[in-house]
Amino acid sequence: MQFSEKSEGSLLLLEIGETRLEASNAPELRELLIGRIETGRDQIILDLQHVTFMDSSALGALIGGIKKMGPLGTLALAGATGPVLQLLKLTRMDKVFALYPSATAALTEMGG
């Protein structure tokens, strides 16, 4: 899975480089999130600006991440647009994840 990561204080920004998040790469997405959470990262922003398509398998990986994170941490989604945002709304997951229009907005809001 193509991605880049950057830490800003206690925040971890994961920018996904893939344009599609679907069943074929959902396990890698899950591994990426769970792996970072298991190292103690509890404030993660997933930047989806490059992602033009997402399916329920990838959504399941995100849900796995937020469950692993637990109530004391935050897994936020940034830059979700078009079909990605539509899927989140269709499944009501826009009520579960903190959504930000951009990584910059997320960093600003969550950075306090």
Place this chain on the structure above:
Amino acid sequence: MAETSPGLSRTVERDLKAVAPVALAVHAYAEKIMGADCAAAVELALVEALTNAIKHGSINGRETGQITVTVQPKDDALVIEVIDTVPVVPEGLLDKAGAQRPDAGLDDVMSLAESGRGLSIIVLSMDEVSLRTANDRYVLSMVKYISD
């Protein structure tokens, strides 16, 4: 008389990596007929259906064999069919998927299911969804109306 756009037909190997190229081809075709938003809904429903067919085709012991996707305009709608030698989706689950409330259980994140949303997404994305058998094949038929 309006010219009818020719349909589209693709075969899909039973491999999750084979889904995206077909989905993109169907999206491009659908977008010419019904615009970007409807094409996106069609693509999502198709990806969910193919993923389900591939995953359950393997579970049922059939790891070889292709799945066929056809897309055909019909009247004021686009008909997308996924044809397989095993049920594309279990029929009982298709009926249940239509009745599921998408906002059920949102209060408790820890109880959220990590899988099983595919069929609901198909039903929510398309205007009509049905399952039938034809010539020893199982056909999942998904219809999207072309809005004005």
